Amino acid sequence: MTNWQADRPYNELPPPPGADALETRRVLKATIGARTALAQLDQAGRSMPNPAVLINTIPLLEAQASSEIENIVTTTDELFRQVNATDVTGDAATRETLRYRTALRVGSEHVQERGLTVGAAEQICTVIQGHDVGIRSMPGTRTANPATREIIYSPPEGRETLRNKLAEWETFIHADDGMDPLVRMAAAHYQFEAIHPFTDGNGRTGRILNVLMLVESGLLHQPLLYLSRYLIGTKQDYYRLLLDVTTEGRWEEWITYILTGIERTSLATTRQIAAIQELQASFAAQARNASRGGTDAELLAVLFEQPYSRIAVVMDRCGVSRPTATRWLTDLAEAGLIHDVRVGRERLFVNTQFLRLLTHGPWE
Structure with missing residues (x-):
């Protein structure tokens, strides 16, 4: 005691x-x-x-x-x-x-x-x-x-x-x-x-x-x-x-x-890490055929550093103009790889597969 x-x-x-x-x-x-x-x-x-x-x-x-x-x-x-x-x-x-x-x-x-x-x-x-x-x-x-x-x-x-x-x-x-x-x-x-x-x-x-x-x-x-x-x-x-x-x-x-x-x-x-790596590989393969920016390594990195991506972040990280960043993200959204949403005045692009994995991943 x-x-x-x-x-x-x-x-x-x-x-x-x-x-x-x-x-x-x-x-x-x-x-x-x-x-x-x-x-x-x-x-x-x-x-x-x-x-x-x-x-x-x-x-x-x-x-x-x-x-x-x-x-x-x-x-x-x-x-x-x-x-x-x-x-x-x-x-x-x-x-x-x-x-x-x-x-x-x-x-x-x-x-x-x-x-x-x-x-x-x-x-x-x-x-x-x-x-x-x-x-x-x-x-x-x-x-x-x-x-x-x-x-x-x-x-x-x-x-x-x-x-x-x-x-x-x-x-x-x-x-x-x-x-x-x-x-x-x-x-x-x-x-x-x-x-x-x-x-x-x-x-x-x-x-x-x-x-x-x-x-x-x-x-x-x-x-x-x-x-x-x-x-x-x-x-x-x-x-x-x-x-x-x-x-x-x-x-x-x-x-x-x-x-x-x-x-x-x-x-x-x-x-969880193994599942993320598998998803990254699959996503990259699909992105190559879906967007003119699909082979850009920095774009793919941005899309997996946070489930929600902003046009301004893609511009900064990839060194491209707003029209180019918007076009890259829009192409991926039209291919169904990411989801285009509006939050207030801001346009966000959601990596829904990544978000789902993070929130409902392989936990016990």
Whole structure:
């Protein structure tokens, strides 16, 4: 049992235990499958001739799913429509979800330049919230059962206490103690969520930190693994197992749950990448016979970097005039390869096969 009471700030929250306690036989067995699947995903991502196809789309799917966990609901179609728009006109949920995607990019850049730090977490949460975010100072933060309103967890309080806990978190994620990086990520995610350092945005920030830990550890070369879809499908287990670590110290169940998510998500994303490559090859073959621009490599790249393409983007990327860009896209639309739609005053061209694959791909 841990020294914990639901209605009292958990200022005694300890850092995670060491590898000898966390890496049980069951955990190590689960780690093998997760590491193998993650390596396959990393290799699949590195095999893509144009990595922007993944970097521009998969994080947006993660943004939508991660926001949905926090009851911020928008459609994937609406998100893709607003990407690269000169003036985002979507509702508040769409704008907030797009900020999550930006936070992924900002966090990746921070880790590349300065490593994964408390400052990175603050920067990520600031982008998510759309305003400067600092460590919370006001007391009274509580997590309650949504049905009964019974308090189930009270995170630590006091800015100095929270900064000390975050320093422990940062020390733990960079410890040179031989712990498997996937086990460390799972334990660090619990630790960050239990600290709950910000007034809002902790869950979304923590889920971005997960993938950044894997990039920093060298297990991924690109931030392609996002667990939010898995967490949505197992939402009750997610919150139950988080609390079980606090109340009972049940680390093994929590870590194997996360490792299962890593394995399943890695395998599903690898299948997604293979399906995208197959579609690209088929699309290119059909485009050659449908449009005078069908052999232009940059045009084909644009059509698979986002499902919604804009004439101005094709002009810029391909170095052609507006009439030429319009003619190329119109030819493909008349051949049924893309769909011509109007959104307000703007004319968009939708790669419907790609959009369908992204939203209803080979997920479990």
